[in-house]
Amino acid sequence: MRGMTSAMTIGERVAWYRRRRGLSQEVLAGLVGRTVDWLSKVENNRIELDRLSVIKAMADALDIALGDLLAEPSLLEWTSETGHRTVSALRDALLDYRQITMFGRSVGAVEPPTIDQLTRQVCELWDAYQASRFGYVTARLPELLTQAQAAVEVGPSTMEPHRLLGLTYQLAATQLTKIGEADLAWIAAERGLATARQTEDIAVIGSLTRSVVHALQSAGKYREAVRLTEDAAGMFASSLRTADGEILSIYGTLLLAGSMAAARADDRTATRSFIAEAYSAGRRLGRDGNHLWTAFGPTNVAVHRVATAAELGDIQFAVGLGPRIDTSAMPMERRVRHALEVARAYSRWNRNEEAQATLLDAEQMAPEQVRYHFLGRQLVTGWLRRGRAKPTPTLLALAKRMNMLQ
Template sequence: MESETQPMGRRVAYWRQRRGMSQQVFADRIGKSKSWVDKIERGVRRLDKYSVITELAEALSVDAGQLLGREPRRRPGLGGCLDQVEVESIRQSLERYERLGRFLEAAPIDPTPIPELRGAVSYAWLAFEKGHYPVVARSLIQLLRDTPVAEENPVGGTSADAAELMTQVYQIASTVLRKLGEAQLAWLAADRAISAAQRGNDPLLAGIATTRVSNALRALGRYQAALDLNVQVAHGLISETGGEAASPAAISVYGALLLQGAMAAALGGDATTSDDLLDSADRAATILGRDANHYYTSFGPTNVKLHRAAALVELGEGADALAIHDGIDRAALGDLVAERRAHHYLDMARACVQTGDIDRAGLALASADRTAPSEIRCRPIAVELIDQILHRSKGAPTPEVRRLAEEVGALN
């Protein structure tokens, strides 16, 4: 994010780049030369007239105050990490059907070579695992446009290769959108992920795409539907891939399906089914033998424990959740990707609130923030939790909690 202490030219450059405009495109839009824009951004030329500042702000779809360094208060959800222009761009990307381009009145899009797309998708996964949700969300705008075109006109690969990349893009989109509070868009992206996976040649991609659909259903309050889907696909997948003799990747996807089914059961108040699914996932993790990250699942013995604790939080058993957390090997936890660890700390903050240990809840939130700041700054559930901690703190909140509250706009 651009700093309020930066020169105005740097803020202009920040928003121009965030909008995906070159200096030439921006110059054309405001009726200036590219040289003029370059001098403004480098601070060689000053912006003194408010009329010019408002003209630049309009072209960048921001408030003039943002160019002047007066950033508006953050809002939870997508509004806290992305602005409405970017939200609408993602929505439009999900609603477009580039594969029908020959039937639509639209300018043709040159296909991106599949090896280049593969690199871009890998970068998006890496950014997601580090918890850089704003970066991921903005990169999705381009990927959601490019992968359907590549499937229709593959360069450097096959249509099936492009479809397999496309399902991954939709899966990333679904997961990030769900975290940022956009359940309907998350469901749309997940549904597209299933469809794309079936056009590829990798059945495990269809399996992991199922978890995205189920998670979106969970976010929409459809707990039983999410549970049924996860369990049915898990059983079908492991039967087709060889049972206990399946590959580590297949066992990981199977285990991920069981874990998400367990979470759906917990959210629906079905503690018995949740526990049974967690036990089955634990047996799968034992076969695997160690924590791994096949198909970006982070599946293994440690992640099963994290989900067992998270399920207990959903069931209102905060003390039991914290007992599991206290028994987790810290080195093994540290080996998991940042997103998974930060998510767990957020769950444990909720557990602390359930037990009335508000000080420890603040420490857990701070741990999540140090691990992956966007897990706290961008997620509505984190903002709500900070608000609870503020109202239940005895006396003034700790400096760390107050800092987080200021960051997310939770302080009145």
Template sequence: MEELPIGRRVAYWRGRRKMSQQVFADRLGKSKSWVDKVERGVRRLDKFSVIHEIADVLQLDAQLLLGKDPERRPESVTCIDQVEVEEIRAALERYDSISTFFRPTNSLPPLAEMHKATNHAWLTFQHAKYGVLARALPRLLRDAQAADAHYTGDDDDAQQAASLLGQLYQIASSTLRKLGEHDLAWLAADRSIAVSHRAGDRLLTGVATCRVGNALLALGRSRAALEVNVNIANRLAPADSRSSTPEQLSVYGLLLLQGAMAAARLGDSATVRDLVNGADDAARGLGENRNHYWTCFGPTNVQLHRAAAAVELGEGRAAVETHRVIMEDPGFSALLPERRAHHLLDIARGYAQFGELEKATEMLLEGDRLAPAEIRCRPVAHAVMSDVLRRTRGTPSAPVAELAEQMGVGV
């Protein structure tokens, strides 16, 4: 394999993964023609960011595409480094609307292509592939910013461009917040609100509000997070379940759940109960788990937030009891990896609160099997692992010690 050109290696591994050129192109957010030219050697692959994207879609080490032996460093594959953070920061600091006034943009990807790339980015986030997102977001943001600056007025193209940019700001905010870059997460979320207004989509603005609330909560501003979520939830509240749409119920319910998490951080159990019960009513109106506006909202997600709020309130035993109910719900196994691994991390925190350290590590190990980046890359997971190791008598088991090493947490 090492003597083959990189395009031929891409074709080889695509065939091994039983993907057509069209499916492979869709997952990359590229055109089938682009893939064909790469595989025939007509188009060069000279950007490491693109090579890493291809490797992630093909589920192999990038070194194999380069004809080298793979490096056994799982944390470098799944996590984000400071260089990538700075590239995202640079993309967030661009002001294309000003520069385009002086010099119009000459070339832009088609909006349909950008729409596919944005959907792929959402799925990448919901599969907890944060390293892939870190490498892809700067280019996606630059393209979307240029499109938003290029398409002006109130026509469909302008609103679609604004919607795509608003969504990418949301993806950036959620990814950065998970990885501990809270100031940048707030900036991206705030940008999303402003752009979503131009898209003329109240529900997109509502979801952007959730990202702002999450960023405020991460920055320690729990009261502000509670107020912003509840304020917009009240504005989007359906008059009755018969006249509301599934999309409206999903966004409204998500706002209530995020408000509940902020109330839990404040220690306000009564408000937590009221908001979670309101979200439960919305989920019952929805009837099943959905992913409208990428909310993953539904009855199961309400239960996940009920457990998470209990952990924030310091009620680990109550969280574990809710977890046992969730494990009997077939809807849980149908959730995407990020949601499930996030929940297992919450339950690991819950077990640790009342000294069930072995159970806490079981949750971390199970979460790592589902979505490694959710466990290995998140500061909150590092804090749980450090706490468990500090309180564990004797030597931790081999799997726990190995995971701690991969997380960069000293045993």
């Protein structure tokens, strides 16, 4: 179904699925507690539907997945870096029964890397992810999972192989979330957390817990993600007094993930609480860092203030703060994710020229990330469909590069 609606706006998808369900506008509007006039404007692109809390409520009323209205997952393009096996190969690796049953691979079937070799491979792929090389990371993850699993099975009797396998699963969950593969992200996050628990390393356990929070959000389970954040934050209570930079960063990014979940659940109180606590952790850290690829620090807290404001519909705040945040020292993935939020805020404020300029700048920095994120696709689709004048050559060229023209 998703492929059939990929060229539509979210409002048009609502209308498409409503008709498939045989529902009238009156019935669907009643199910989501809105007026018929509001729903009609949504379906006819006169109201922009981009708050995930509202989109999730609409998906629930239509008895479909959140990804159906977001038109996820995205098709990863084949490049010289990816070859012709991307998500399908990663799916095969995660669904390999030998990883979760007693019928494992025979010892020696895969030559295990040394710990130093595996560490370099894990670091290299995490760095590539933060550089927004999403296709490359997806294509290389299946082999890395195989190598990390082999290291656990026949490696040294220490916790380091388990730690590295856990971080590999976390990267798989993180990458899959970015490209809209919510179900696979959940499998990777769950398996990674189970592996991390064997290490008894609070930093790795906290880091994998954050991935579960993200996976829950990707599936539209916002309130569950909030509860998990609250429970997991308590795990750090005994270690925060003497926490080093790594623990503070893991704790802070967990809270930031929770703040997004709370905003998407329309819970302003929890959003403010998580942001405030993350801000305190950032102040203690004293600077922007990247412990365990968290990109945590005062700047990331500010970025999340903008993102949560946009999710809550506080567009004036997002427009006022977003463009003033200097993200130039952050990893590319974070810089571009923030640019998408700024473009969304500009667009909602009817400042389309600035919105398009922001998105074009982001595309120059990381074309894959803009192409695969639902905000990038929906912004371009909306400008094409809602514009009163003929689309500019610049906008048409952008849409063509994003493979959004029929």
